[in-house]
Amino acid sequence: MARTIIYTYKNQDKTLSFSYEKHRNIHEAVAEAEGIDLTSYLKMEQQIEAISDSKAVRNYRDNHFKKLGFGIITLQPKENFGVGKKPKAE
Numbered sequence: 001m002a003r004t005i006i007y008t009y010k011n012q013d014k015t016l017s018f019s020y021e022k023h024r025n026i027h028e029a030v031a032e033a034e035g036i037d038l039t040s041y042l043k044m045e046q047q048i049e050a051i052s053d054s055k056a057v058r059n060y061r062d063n064h065f066k067k068l069g070f071g072i073i074t075l076q077p078k079e080n081f082g083v084g085k086k087p088k089a090e
Contacts, residue, residue, distance in 0.1 A: 003078075008071030009034055018075070027065060030073055 005016040005026050016033050023029040031038050041064055048057050065073065 004076040005029060005073065006076050007073040010069045011071070015076070026073055026075060027061060030070065031065075031068070036068060 002017050002019045005018045007014055007016065007026075007030050009030070014033075016029060018026055018029050023032070028038060045057060045060065048060050
């Protein structure tokens with residue numbers, strides 16, 4: 001099921017459709033949407049994963065994406081509907 005990513009790139013708020021079938025995580029999805037090559041970043045991320053904990057990987061990722069010009073990157077919260085309820089059409 002597709003989700004929506006809400007993110008800021010170069011002080012501009014944007015949204016993007018996201019599915020785990022196409023990308024490993026939301027950071028790779030927004031980078032692709034903005035045309036950014038993550039080849040060297042992914043190599044370094046793998047090296048950090050091999051020698052350190054997940055907190056170090058998160059810190060590296062967050063700092064790298066800030067340098068690229070990204071602000072907030074998050075998934076839009078899901079709307080939970082009760083049994084028999086349908087979402088309102090916009």
